[in-house]
Amino acid sequence: MGGVAAPPADRDTEAPLLSVRGVSKTFGKLAAVRDVSFDVRSGEVFGLAGPNGAGKSTLFNVLTGVPFGPDPGGHVLLRGQDVVGRPGWSITRAGLVRTFQTEAVFDDLSVLQNVRVCASPSALGRRGRVAEDRVREALETVGLTDGDAPAKQLSLVDRKRLMIATAIVSRPSVLLLDEPAAGLEPQDQDQLIDLLRTINAAGVTIILVEHVLRVLRTLCGRMIVLDAGAVIAGGAPEQVLADPAVVQAYLGPGGAA
Numbered sequence: 001m002g003g004v005a006a007p008p009a010d011r012d013t014e015a016p017l018l019s020v021r022g023v024s025k026t027f028g029k030l031a032a033v034r035d036v037s038f039d040v041r042s043g044e045v046f047g048l049a050g051p052n053g054a055g056k057s058t059l060f061n062v063l064t065g066v067p068f069g070p071d072p073g074g075h076v077l078l079r080g081q082d083v084v085g086r087p088g089w090s091i092t093r094a095g096l097v098r099t100f101q102t103e104a105v106f107d108d109l110s111v112l113q114n115v116r117v118c119a120s121p122s123a124l125g126r127r128g129r130v131a132e133d134r135v136r137e138a139l140e141t142v143g144l145t146d147g148d149a150p151a152k153q154l155s156l157v158d159r160k161r162l163m164i165a166t167a168i169v170s171r172p173s174v175l176l177l178d179e180p181a182a183g184l185e186p187q188d189q190d191q192l193i194d195l196l197r198t199i200n201a202a203g204v205t206i207i208l209v210e211h212v213l214r215v216l217r218t219l220c221g222r223m224i225v226l227d228a229g230a231v232i233a234g235g236a237p238e239q240v241l242a243d244p245a246v247v248q249a250y251l252g253p254g255g256a257a
């Protein structure tokens with residue numbers, strides 16, 4: 001029951017930017033993540049899918065060390081350096097930055113204030129503040145032009161933009177996005193797709209947890225699927241999403257009949 005092999009690390013000689021090796025996370029008797037290994041190349045948009053409870057968010061937690069790292073024995077190599085065991089701020093500083101499933105936005109603050117307050121410690125300058133040019137650059141990238149607008153007035157897609165701004169203000173090398181398209185109408189999904197393409201084209205490697213398959217198909221060159229914590233398929237989205245084991249995992253026992 002070793003699971004399915006992760007997609008090939010690389011067809012060329014370039015070392016992967018991120019290498020996840022034998023990562024597991026157990027809560028009591030529950031193996032939420034089971035011996036997961038995969039590689040992400042610099043410049044990729046790499047997809048991570050799986051049914052509810054498959055372990056996707058837990059995997060993001062252990063990759064970024066917040067609130068916990070993996071069980072002993074797992075390795076998370078960023079540019080060949082193992083970040084397991086480092087505190088979360090240090091992993092963020094090394095370049096692994098995530099967003100959360102629900103938009104972590106302070107309604108009573110303005111757009112600008114949200115980016116200043118939510119930025120990770122790695123985005124802070126010498127005086128313990130985020131440089132204003134970084135804040136403005138992040139907001140410009142995500143297309144939020146009115147920094148003084150109260151966050152509570154933002155539409156859902158703009159709240160997603162704001163959450164992404166709070167992550168990219170740290171200038172990550174790998175941006176981990178947890179279900180950014182959740183709840184969006186198709187036209188707003190298209191805006192999100194355009195934004196993620198822009199961020200990726202600027203040199204940011206992206207790992208995308210997503211249930212909206214259209215978004216995965218459009219953006220990802222490669223992806224893996226988790227089920228019950230283990231990798232059950234990996235490769236190009238069209239091939240992976242047609243895999244009978246993946247269809248079965250999504251539909252549940254007997255559902256694929």
Ligand SMILES: Nc1ncnc2c1ncn2[C@@H]1O[C@H](COP(=O)(O)OP(=O)(O)OP(=O)(O)O)[C@@H](O)[C@H]1O
Binds near residue numbers: 027050051053059
């Ligand atoms: N801190 C925790 N303590 C105990 N169990 C946990 C903890 N965090 C997650 N789990 C369990 O681990 C399993 C995987 O959860 P996780 O949230 O990672 O799945 P997911 O694939 O992100 O699901 P979804 O798509 O619904 O967000 C679930 O059974 C969940 O209840």
